[in-house]
Amino acid sequence: MNRLARQIFTVAQVNRYAKRLLEADALLAGLFIEGEISNFNAHGSGHLYFSLKDSAAALSAVMFNSHAAALPFAPKNGLKVIAFGRLSLYEKTGQYQLYVEFLEPAGIGGLHLAFAQLCEKLQAEGLFDPACKRPLPAFARTVAVITSPTGAAVRDIIATAQARDPSVRLAIVPALVQGEAAPADLVRAIDAVNRWGEADLLIIGRGGGSIEDLWAFNDETVARALAASAIPTISAVGHETDTTVTDFVADARAATPTAAAQLAIPDARAHHRQLQTAVRTLQAAIRQAILTRHHQAKFTLRTLTRHLQTRLAQETHRLAHHETLLEKISPHAIFARGLAFAKNERNQPIKSVAQVSLGEVLTLHWADGSVDAEVKVKR
Numbered sequence: 001m002n003r004l005a006r007q008i009f010t011v012a013q014v015n016r017y018a019k020r021l022l023e024a025d026a027l028l029a030g031l032f033i034e035g036e037i038s039n040f041n042a043h044g045s046g047h048l049y050f051s052l053k054d055s056a057a058a059l060s061a062v063m064f065n066s067h068a069a070a071l072p073f074a075p076k077n078g079l080k081v082i083a084f085g086r087l088s089l090y091e092k093t094g095q096y097q098l099y100v101e102f103l104e105p106a107g108i109g110g111l112h113l114a115f116a117q118l119c120e121k122l123q124a125e126g127l128f129d130p131a132c133k134r135p136l137p138a139f140a141r142t143v144a145v146i147t148s149p150t151g152a153a154v155r156d157i158i159a160t161a162q163a164r165d166p167s168v169r170l171a172i173v174p175a176l177v178q179g180e181a182a183p184a185d186l187v188r189a190i191d192a193v194n195r196w197g198e199a200d201l202l203i204i205g206r207g208g209g210s211i212e213d214l215w216a217f218n219d220e221t222v223a224r225a226l227a228a229s230a231i232p233t234i235s236a237v238g239h240e241t242d243t244t245v246t247d248f249v250a251d252a253r254a255a256t257p258t259a260a261a262q263l264a265i266p267d268a269r270a271h272h273r274q275l276q277t278a279v280r281t282l283q284a285a286i287r288q289a290i291l292t293r294h295h296q297a298k299f300t301l302r303t304l305t306r307h308l309q310t311r312l313a314q315e316t317h318r319l320a321h322h323e324t325l326l327e328k329i330s331p332h333a334i335f336a337r338g339l340a341f342a343k344n345e346r347n348q349p350i351k352s353v354a355q356v357s358l359g360e361v362l363t364l365h366w367a368d369g370s371v372d373a374e375v376k377v378k379r
Contacts, residue, residue, distance in 0.1 A: 012091065019089040022096060028087040033098065034106055035059065040077045048075060052083060052098065060097035061085070067101050072215070073114035080106040111211050115218050118245055122220075127227045128248045134232045136252055136264065137200045142169045143264050144199035144231070146189040149174040153207045153236070153257035160261035165268040171199060177206035182216035190225040202229060203260045204246060205236030217244035226250055236260030335367035353378060 009017075022028055035052030042048055046065025051058045061083060075081065085100040104110045122128060143161070147153045154172060161170055175189040176182040186204065193202055204226065206214070216222065217237045223245045226233055235250035236257045247253040254260035334341075342350040343363045350356060360375045 011094070015089055015091040015094055018096075019091060022088050023086070025087075030084070031087060031098070032082055032084050033059065034080070034082050037075055037079045037081060038077055040075060048100075050075065052081075060095055061100050062097055063100040063103060071103060072110045073105065074117055075103065082106050111215060111218075115211075115245065118218065118220055118223070119248065122223060122227075122245065122249065127223065133251045136232050136234070139266065140168065140200035140264055142171060142199050142201075144171045144173055144193040144196070144202045146173045146175050146186065146193065146202065146204040147206055147257070148177045151177070151207050153205055156256070156258045157203065157261045160258050161265050164262065164265045167268070168265050171196075177216060178209070178213050179216070183219035183222050186216060186219075186222045187225040190222075190229060194230050199231055201264050202231045202233045203236055203254075203257075203264060204233065204250070205254070205257050205260060206238070207257065208239040208242060214238050214242060214244055217246045219245075222246060223249045234260045234264055341365040 033052055035054050038051045038053050038058070040048070040050040046068055048063040048068045050061055050063075052061050053059070063085075081103055082105075083098060083100045084102040085098045087096060087098055089096045105113045119128075126132065145154065145157055147157070149172060158170060158172075161168055171193075173189045173193055176185040190202070190204070193199055204217075206217075208214075214237055217235070226235070226246055227249045232252075233250040234252045234254055235244065235246040236254040236259065237244045237246060238256075240255035252263060254263050341364070343365070344350060344356065345361060348355075350362060356362060356375050356378070358375050358378060361372050362375065364371050364373055
């Protein structure tokens, strides 16, 4: 070939021409490609760089942050996905690659995968640990309710609370419960209730819906704000079959908003009946206790009376015995037998003949009087 007849292209020109050819092909402008993620790199800019591979080939791919920010799950190596995008050439390296606009897990929805990934993460951090759950107050006087002010959930909670105990104060905190702005609004409401500081209990929830409708309650920032609440919390999202991340993080989970109100507010009428039953039981117990004490006191009194009577009889007998002894040794008894009691002139009792002298005057005493006698003879 004549060298002078050849047209010389630069590398950049060739790459631009190849890029135009690739982008002009309608088939390559919108491809769904299934493959396994490898060489995954989440750049600080928010762009995602990775390869899609199968058993026979590999394809470079990039997902810019404008699309990556909307992903509900975290891509990772080994995850099988379906990617949608356009095939083009990256001129700087001369490598063609897939520019991904949409990505979802193969065989499982992206929202379900995101839910599983967040649950695994928060559980590993201990936010689901039952030991961290706080007991709900037995008698909350003020209950804060974070929900839509116009939904069925708030009406159900208000009606149930009024029926169970009208004295409980409900503080309705309006918040978005659906849409992109809902997570930030729910976090704001949780923080506001905690700063207020007058609520004894916090209920967060909404009525039922699809997983997309309930997705704000699967948001990580909402879950962490609820876990950090200084006030005990109840999650009441959707219907009984619906489960969200807030259900696992909250101190208690209610199947429905109505069930949350029942859990938060005791039935005043039922408690009144229980109190009446308790009062009647206590009164019966008091009456029985008084009756028992009365019988015990009567028995004790009878026992004490018998003991005192026995003791009195014993003491009376002993006293009579002593009285008999005293009577036997009494001077009156001696005088009655004809004996007399003698004293000398010094008023000393005469106990022996040796104490008297002839001619001495003694005084003799009887029961009815005394006489003076002169000693004439000593024997």
